[in-house]
Amino acid sequence: MKQGLFITFEGPDGSGKTTVSRYVYETLLKLGYPVLYTREPGGIDIAEQIRHIILDPKNTAMDVKTEALLYAASRRQHFVEKIKPALLENKIVLCDRFVDSSLAYQGIARGIGFDEVLSINEFAIEGHFPDMTLYLEVDAQKGLSRIERRVFLDRLDQEALSFHEKVVDGYKTVMEHFKHRVVRINADQDVISVQQDALEEVLKKVKEYV
Ligand code: TMP
Numbered sequence: 647m648k649q650g651l652f653i654t655f656e657g658p659d660g661s662g663k664t665t666v667s668r669y670v671y672e673t674l675l676k677l678g679y680p681v682l683y684t685r686e687p688g689g690i691d692i693a694e695q696i697r698h699i700i701l702d703p704k705n706t707a708m709d710v711k712t713e714a715l716l717y718a719a720s721r722r723q724h725f726v727e728k729i730k731p732a733l734l735e736n737k738i739v740l741c742d743r744f745v746d747s748s749l750a751y752q753g754i755a756r757g758i759g760f761d762e763v764l765s766i767n768e769f770a771i772e773g774h775f776p777d778m779t780l781y782l783e784v785d786a787q788k789g790l791s792r793i794e795r796r797v798f799l800d801r802l803d804q805e806a807l808s809f810h811e812k813v814v815d816g817y818k819t820v821m822e823h824f825k826h827r828v829v830r831i832n833a834d835q836d837v838i839s840v841q842q843d844a845l846e847e848v849l850k851k852v853k854e855y856v
Contacts, residue, residue: 650733651855652774653848654744656821657782658813659803660789661833662840666782667742669841670848674738679852682732685742687717689724696720701800708801714752714763721745722770730774738852744776746820751802754816755809760823778851780844781821782833786810 655667664685671683687697699705700716721744732739745767753763790810793803821828829847833840 650736651738651778651852652729652733652741652776653738653851654741654746654776654779655782655844656743656746656750656779656817657833658784658786658789658810658817660792661782661784662792662837663782664742665837666780666831666833666841666844667740670845671740673845674740674848674852679738679856680736681738681740682728683740683742684724684728686724686744686747687720689729689741690727692727693720693724696723701802703799703801703804705801710752710756710758713756714748714758714766717748717752718766718770721748721767725771725774733774738855740848741776744779745771746779746781746817746824749820750813750816754819755812760819775824776827777855778848779821779824779828780847781817781828781830782840782844783830784833786814788834789814 655663657663668683671681674681686693687700688694696716696719700708700713700720729739729741748763748767749760752758753760786807790807793799796803821830831840831843831847835843
């Protein structure tokens with residue numbers, strides 16, 4: 647029997663994923679569900695250290711395949727150390743970004759190839775794809791206008807609009823490929839509405855599961 651429920655949140659930079667996923671987490675917690683919140687890249691010490699290397703704006707020399715491998719390495723450690731144990735304890739795991747980010751950003755936007763990036767990630771996660779993925783849909787320009795106000799922009803945030811447009815195109819391909827587990831959320835609305843739409847979808851899934 648499958649254990650736990652694994653839900654991921656995906657979207658381009660500035661889609662509101664983090665605010666929305668944290669809201670869903672706080673609500674499930676208040677309702678008394680056994681839920682764990684985590685994020686990528688990061689989530690545990692070793693993966694946070696790798697995150698620092700990947701996103702450091704100084705690392706302009708980083709090769710795109712090195713970047714893809716570092717994301718996959720941090721995912722592997724995060725998966726074995728945090729996600730898998732929580733699923734084995736029958737928890738609901740909410741994760742801000744997972745394998746679909748690598749497929750959209752590294753596979754398609756960086757041009758490495760969907761299949762190539764999928765294969766290094768399959769090695770890392772051993773077939774443990776999410777049960778459900780909420781895709782927060784917003785166009786690249788709108789997403790970027792939301793992050794412009796941030797004090798710190800990481801190495802990927804600092805990429806040109808054309809890169810972020812490729813990310814949005816990349817997500818279209820990825821979400822179509824995995825449509826059996828993807829739910830699209832219109833993220834081009836006020837944050838309260840996005841939170842409500844996301845919560846409604848997650849609660850539907852959680853109720854099927856418990
Ligand atoms: P965050 O802003 O959601 O914390 O993510 C940091 C950046 O890392 C963001 O620009 C997306 C990027 N990213 C990838 O390119 N590939 C990945 O596999 C992940 C998890 C994130």
